[in-house]
Amino acid sequence: MTNAQVTRELSNGTAIPVVGLGVWQISDGAECERAVTAALEVGYRLIDTAQAYRNETSVGRAIRSSGVPREEIFLTTKFYPGGKDARVEAEKSLERLGTEYLDLYLIHWPQGGPTWAWPGMEAAVEGNLTKGIGISNFGADEVRELAKVAQIQPVVNQIQFSPFEYRRGLVETCEDAGIVAQAYSPLGTGRHLDHPAIAKLAESTGRTPAQVLIRWAMQKGLSVIPKSVHQARIEENFNVFDFELDDDAMASLDALDTTGSTSDALSKSGKWWS
Template identity: 80%
Template sequence: MTANSSQPTRTLSNGTAIPVLGLGVWQVDDGQECERAVAWALETGYRLIDTAQAYGNEASVGKAIRESGVPREEIFLTTKFYPGGKDARVEAEKSLQRLGTDYLDLYLIHWPQGGPTWAWPGMEAAVEAGLTKGIGVSNFSAAEIAELGKVARIQPVVNQVLFSPFDYRRALLEASEAANIVLQAYSPLGTGRHLGDPAVARVAESVGRTPAQVLIRWAIQKGLSVIPKSTHQNRIKENFDVFGFELDDAAVAALDALDTTNQTAEALSRSGKWWS
């Protein structure tokens, strides 16, 4: 599959198209491990790569992209502002230096530490300086999105959150869509925990697919962009092979029933927040 193939995209509110499937590199070591994972993903056909300042592997992501032979304009590249910093625009410049590229396709506030609005002027400045095409957020609740929307001159285009059948944040998905924000799912496989669940296994068996493929396909059918992480070539390929089948209503309902969040509008549970 090439960059110009039939992989579906979502059109963001700024007019750019984001692939519905990408590679995330959270907890991937800087250096050869990260470079190989990104290279394998691009060879397979992925065109969305997601990193962050907090991951410490932007340089490896950039190196793999440059050495892949895939034109930069065919790749949708995301990084995230670490909100322990002071100025999102300044930190975007540093990210671009590490990545070795002239622009980002998407720049997110990694989490709402200190409140949902204080960093946004710097994010908007990054757009105005041509450092990034789009800006958005991560780990923001529906209430935090609403608060940000009241003061933003440039509206967020994406909210990246923990999302899977087990973390089916339906109210947050609906609030995001109502605000013209695409929800993006990280850890759709539960960092591997969900792959052995019996209900997931039954659905996978019924459609002749793997549990990972079923979990990714479920999120895609919910209208999300999905960024599973893997450092194994076979799994990177397996995770990408999700466009040749659909889950029927019964399979989707069986997966929906696994939710443990009461279909919340929160991005994380109170106990799951790692900032004050």
């Protein structure tokens, strides 16, 4: 499908689709399998899970039964940093997923500091367990700290990102380091959909609020992974390739930021992974 071929090239030479399905908070079992199956049928080719989500088995089952060749699917999972060895945990993920390799393996958040788990991540690449490695929820300082010691540089930083959490400073730091930023919770886990400014733009463009939010993040250069378990919304979230937001619309969305264009991964004080 044409939409599935819209990608961004990563620094390791692979290409990541600009829209994917995130499966955070989707229960292991039939619900997760249905969501992944629906996404692949619509044309998604990026599926994002994590060890902490406890649904890798269902994701793998849906991928295998989809009929879509494995090499056409960009599969991401994340190392839970409560574990001790990222390489060992990658092997366990592959077992649960029922696949021989990952396309991307991320440190889920920088618990215990941003560098200690990286040798295990690099070992996962060297062991051909994953094509690429990256990070999630790393702020600019943590990105820079990791860059100093990494033998293999991260290719992605997955961050909370929407017009209301417009982490401009963090995205710029990532881009300067050759890291593609990826947006999770682009819809604010649903809470942004009813905002008057979003509704107004949706009406003027003839699109839905979700499509406006996803399109904004895409036009900022990010890969975007909205989550849904509803087939109609999964399809809606993917139908974002046939329109563009103009400069005025983009500027009005930019102005919704509540983070002060932060370079931090979290807006609130303190760190929830500590």
